[in-house]
Amino acid sequence: MRKRNSIICIAAITALALLSGCKSNDTSTNVTQEVTTPLNVNTATPEEITLPFGNNDSKLTIAVILTAPTGKSSFNEIPLFQEYAKRTNVQLDFQHVTNEKMNLLLASNDLPDILINYWSDGQEKTAYNNQQILRLDDLMGQYAPNYVEILKENPSLHAQAVDADGFLYSFQFLRNEPELRVFNGFMIRQDWLDKLNLEMPTNTDELYAVLKAIKEGDPNGNGEADEIPFIMESGNGLSYLSAWWGIASFYLDDNNNLQCGWLQPEYKEMLQYLNRLYNEGLLDPDYAITERNQFDTKISNGQAAMWFGLAGGGLARINTLMEPIDPNFELSAMPWLTSSNGKNYNLNLEYTSPLSARMGLSITTACKDPVTATKFADYAYSKEGQTLLSFGVEGESYTMKDGVPTYTELITNTPGKAMSEMLGQYTVATGYPMEQSMDYFDQYMAPEQKAAIDVWKDCDTTRTVPVLKFTDEELDTAITTFNEINSYNNEMINKFITGRESFDNYEDYQKTLINMGIEDVVKVNQTAYERYSNTLKEIEE
Known part of the structure; x- marks a missing residue:
């Protein structure tokens, strides 16, 4: 430092x-x-x-x-x-x-x-x-x-x-330090992978096979097929897994042009994949509405295998929750899955900015x-x-x-108090207008958290859009119009995943996005990105 x-x-x-x-x-x-x-x-x-x-x-x-x-x-x-x-x-x-x-x-x-x-x-x-x-x-x-x-x-x-x-x-x-920006990702029960002799998945086909094996293999040992392999806390993680297909709501293509992932063929592939998981009982049917206590219960009951979460508030918290319940419980970070072009993209802005x-x-x-x-x-x-x-x-x-x-x-080591609680009473290490400290990170993160971060940070972030700022004239399109479209999009993707909307109507869905103004939103984001790029060049000169 x-x-x-x-x-x-x-x-x-x-x-x-x-x-x-x-x-x-x-x-x-x-x-x-x-x-x-x-x-x-x-x-x-x-x-x-x-x-x-x-x-x-x-x-x-x-x-x-x-x-x-x-x-x-x-x-x-x-x-x-x-x-x-x-x-x-x-x-x-x-x-x-x-x-x-x-x-x-x-x-x-x-x-x-x-x-x-x-x-x-x-x-x-x-x-x-x-x-x-x-x-x-x-x-x-x-x-x-x-x-x-x-x-x-x-x-x-x-x-x-x-x-x-x-x-x-x-x-x-x-x-400013890369390790400080990598603090969330997908995680999976390593003890269940070991019990069923499964390898850590590296792409979506392998993940499907792993989730299927967990559903059918009774890793919790209760003689019932009650496992729900992939769960979410109120849909948390849904927006991140599109990176497995190399896209996001907005991302940079290989020519450095800004694109909307919702308009790409890969987005349909993603929704069809999630629909398959949903239909086969591999994705929690309550993925979009599961609250924290329900989320924890599915884990503590030995039903859940995989989810998205924080290194601290997810992995470490769940390890603490499960310690008195299941001594064999072990979580591992899951790598960002490789897309069809062989790159393991991550498009989470927090990783880069x-x-x-x-x-x-x-x-x-x-x-x-x-x-x-x-x-x-x-x-x-x-x-x-x-x-x-x-x-x-x-x-x-x-x-x-x-x-x-x-x-x-x-x-x-204050009895009955988590380290995070004591930090909050004596420091503002995790959030204040300052430069966050690596010394804090080194002492706060447990070895299993650091190991997870080492896995999650191994990814390709070249398609991630930086923080963009909009002019007064651009704001209405960039924010108001986008929010309206985003609400519609969230509603529709859940309908496609759950089968309440047929994929026969997918073209109509994309036409509605265009009619609502998504292409105009892309244009103002492209303009803002070009402005950022020009500003960066001026600063570097």
């Missing part, structure tokens, strides 16, 4: 008006900012400054979409943020809000200094147009040395972070001191800030061992 500069204490407060045009908390005042040039990380020279940078009156109010930790009312009660405030000499007041409350804040002028939000497509630009958040290019270029350094080192990240207009509106939650979570920290126009707010945000991307956020307070939740922050037994 590279060492970055810590944040500064000296700042020209008189530059505020020039930098941001920031308005006061008097919401009757309308002041627009004059940031007209996108950040050039190659020429930017942010100040190298030291802690603390606040003064006795410095205070930031922060509306955050993240849930307060278990047993705490807010981040204000987590020791790390008390230490954060002490180091920076800035009083911090976190206000945890729901998605609905965040939308209400954005619909009003009753704004805090900072918003930490999962920004949906076009939402940041809309908030800027409504004079609610600031363009951050100038502020970052002068007061965010750590974030600018990350952007400089990662041109693709920079090209995905900017909006369609080329400007930056937030500090993002980043997963450091920005896939879309979590960002934005500074509002109600902020009286955006320079201090910028420094506060940037400190999270320094080595010291990353350690504080990922590990908490030294001597309490971690100690240094051979130069590596190492969780104490308070985190790893």
